[in-house]
Amino acid sequence: MKKTEKYYVPLPTGEVEFQKLFDFLVISGIGMPLSRDGGPIGAWTPDLITEAMSSHGESQNDVDLRTVQLWFQDNGKGVSPKNIGRLAVIFGCGDPNQTAEIRLKLTSAQIRLEANRRAYKKKHQSKIYEQAAVGTMRQPEIKKASSSLTPAFRTLAEKVEWMLSGSRSMNLQILYWLVFCGLGLFNYIVGTLSVTYSPVKGLDKQVGFIWAPTLNLLPMVVLPIYIYYISNITTYWKRAGRNKCINYGNEATYQSENDGWLAKVNELSFSFWAITVFCFLFVFCAQWFGIYLPAYISGEINDVQMDRYLVTLVRPDVITIPQSMVLSGIGYLYTASYIAVFMFGLLLIVAIVFDYHDICTTLDLEEVLIDVPNIRKEGQKIVWGSYRVVLFGLWMATLIKLQITYLSTDAKNTVSWLVTDFLSLLNMGQVRNGWLDNTSIGHFTTFLMVMVAVAIFIVTIQKIWNIFDKLSLYDDDFTFGHDRNVLLRMSFVILIMSLNLTLLGRFDGFSLVLALSVLASLNVLSGPKLRNF
Incomplete structure (x- = not known):
């Protein structure tokens, strides 16, 4: 599908994990210029995304190449709200409605990612108290053995x-x-x-x-x-x-x-x-x-x-x-x-x-x-x-x-x-x-x-x-x-x-x-x- 001479395909439906959604956007080439056969000229790379962000009026110092490279890794951190907006502009193909849809999709995925991180931390935090309780019960033995x-x-x-x-x-x-x-x-x-x-x-x-x-x-x-x-x-x-x-x-x-x-x-x-x-x-x-x-x-x-x-x-x-x-x-x-x-x-x-x-x-x-x-x-x-x-x-x-x-x-x-x-x-x-x-x-x-x-x-x-x-x-x-x-x-x-x-x-x-x-x-x-x- 064409959107102002840039490639576009419909987004996945339903709730999608943030990293999977981001990978879909960069691999499918959404927002890339069209090739002669009507497809994208290629997939997004960290260098291309960094260059695209700088071309949309943003200071190149605001986001560097290394930061963008982190988005391509499954590191469980996602992207900040400010940069989600920048990505939505790049992937939105210049269409305001499409830009808003991608922003909403990325934001929802980021919120779910952060919720999962908090749940994970809470789950493992509970183990602290369990281990602390065990350590308290065994405290005399530990003190005796500890030089x-x-x-x-x-x-x-x-x-x-x-x-x-x-x-x-x-x-x-x-x-x-x-x-x-x-x-x-x-x-x-x-x-x-x-x-x-x-x-x-x-x-x-x-x-x-x-x-x-x-x-x-x-x-x-x-x-x-x-x-x-x-x-x-x-x-x-x-x-x-x-x-x-x-x-x-x-x-x-x-x-x-x-x-x-x-x-x-x-x-x-x-x-x-x-x-x-x-x-x-x-x-x-x-x-x-x-x-x-x-x-x-x-x-x-x-x-x-x-x-x-x-x-x-x-x-x-x-x-x-x-x-x-x-x-x-x-x-x-x-x-x-x-x-x-x-x-x-x-x-x-x-x-x-x-x-x-x-x-x-x-x-x-x-x-x-x-x-x-x-x-x-x-x-x-x-x-x-x-x-x-x-x-x-x-x-x-x-x-x-x-x-x-x-x-x-x-x-x-x-x-x-x-x-x-x-x-x-x-x-x-x-x-x-x-x-x-x-x-x-x-x-x-x-x-x-x-x-x-x-x-x-x-x-x-x-x-x-x-x-x-x-x-x-x-x-x-x-x-x-x-x-x-x-x-x-x-x-x-x-x-x-x-x-x-x-x-x-x-x-x-x-x-x-x-x-x-x-x-x-x-x-x-x-x-x-x-x-x-």
């Missing part, structure tokens, strides 16, 4: 997760504050809160406790925020986010209490042990026994950086060698512990990302009906959580790099070093920062920290994107454009932070990049809170 409920028998991985989640993370923050106060009191007693030495004639260089960013800004500001964000995402995921992703009608993904989450954490047990051993052997032992102890014994500093722990070699009137040995030993244990927390936090992010990926992959393989908005939101929350953790992890590395770079300069103190650099950028200062002949293993440590943090962020984005693509979580109601700008902003901030850390002190004007990094980091405040997102 996660017996603190004395927790694995190292479980102990770390336990320590960095819930209100217990506040205990860790308080512990670090107490150690910070103790170190400050010790330095006050021995007189190294503010102490100088003369590396060259005419220069009194400050190496005191209160002038070290790693001993004031890091434990007072950055480390507590880092621990808070780790606790925030970990606690949310295991108590709420994970359950929202699990389809309770699927026995393969249902787990009692937190057993499924702890099983995922325990899969990384080797990594938790490896981090612990690495931080003890290389961050503490290698530096204290390999660098500081030989210097204390020989009395020679060689080309090692002079700091508050070695100043005793040139200022024995301020602090004795035995006092410095005790102070440096405690200080490097403290350093090893917060670098371990840094790596533990990133490892928990990995556990969350892989847990989300495995749950969603199981749902996909078993072809169960999923709650698309919920699955998508939980993935977005994981991205935001990992971004915040990585950002403040980079700030931990930046403060360490700031301290060790300052100790290699001929500046009197950290503040004058930054001010001199900024003035040199504006050509307002006559003095330029110079360098001393020393080195520090800390440069390699901070390089590893930034590499690991950035790698974790990239893995997070890649894994979440993989699930979004596999489960077709972007559709005509929520396109990739909604997330693209957010991901670009996140990537820009991470890039600025990484460049700032890598190039810190290596060119005139680095202080401006440092200031820009501080401003860029405020982007973290624009993100949603996990519980009300």
Whole structure:
């Protein structure tokens, strides 16, 4: 039948499933231009429908090719009302009556599809209560068998997760504050809160406790925020986010209490042990026994950086060698512990990302009906959580790099070093920062920290994107454009932070990049809170 030189056949009668109706429209070629024999020139394809929509006065950005491709899949989601109207215009052959009929037919099919989805969810929701009832009756037996409920028998991985989640993370923050106060009191007693030495004639260089960013800004500001964000995402995921992703009608993904989450954490047990051993052997032992102890014994500093722990070699009137040995030993244990927390936090992010990926992959393989908005939101929350953790992890590395770079300069103190650099950028200062002949293993440590943090962020984005693509979580109601700008902003901030850390002190004007990094980091405040997102 011809309708304004376009092909048309009568629609199926009765109630037709949405996907079958849509397939009929595209395969039969309704609305396609006529061929010489009176039939359609071919069937509709995603590309042709996208092109047809753009030719009817719609912005091409409103619906992209990928969204249209989803309509050709039997994914149980259907099409939004706005796009049903667009399809009706295309299939209506320019006839108002035919357009209205197709719109009505598609709308009715979409309503039935949504009703079936709600019925399906309600049916499987009822299984939650049945399983919860069974779990309640068996609760004493489960608790007896679960290692996660017996603190004395927790694995190292479980102990770390336990320590960095819930209100217990506040205990860790308080512990670090107490150690910070103790170190400050010790330095006050021995007189190294503010102490100088003369590396060259005419220069009194400050190496005191209160002038070290790693001993004031890091434990007072950055480390507590880092621990808070780790606790925030970990606690949310295991108590709420994970359950929202699990389809309770699927026995393969249902787990009692937190057993499924702890099983995922325990899969990384080797990594938790490896981090612990690495931080003890290389961050503490290698530096204290390999660098500081030989210097204390020989009395020679060689080309090692002079700091508050070695100043005793040139200022024995301020602090004795035995006092410095005790102070440096405690200080490097403290350093090893917060670098371990840094790596533990990133490892928990990995556990969350892989847990989300495995749950969603199981749902996909078993072809169960999923709650698309919920699955998508939980993935977005994981991205935001990992971004915040990585950002403040980079700030931990930046403060360490700031301290060790300052100790290699001929500046009197950290503040004058930054001010001199900024003035040199504006050509307002006559003095330029110079360098001393020393080195520090800390440069390699901070390089590893930034590499690991950035790698974790990239893995997070890649894994979440993989699930979004596999489960077709972007559709005509929520396109990739909604997330693209957010991901670009996140990537820009991470890039600025990484460049700032890598190039810190290596060119005139680095202080401006440092200031820009501080401003860029405020982007973290624009993100949603996990519980009300």
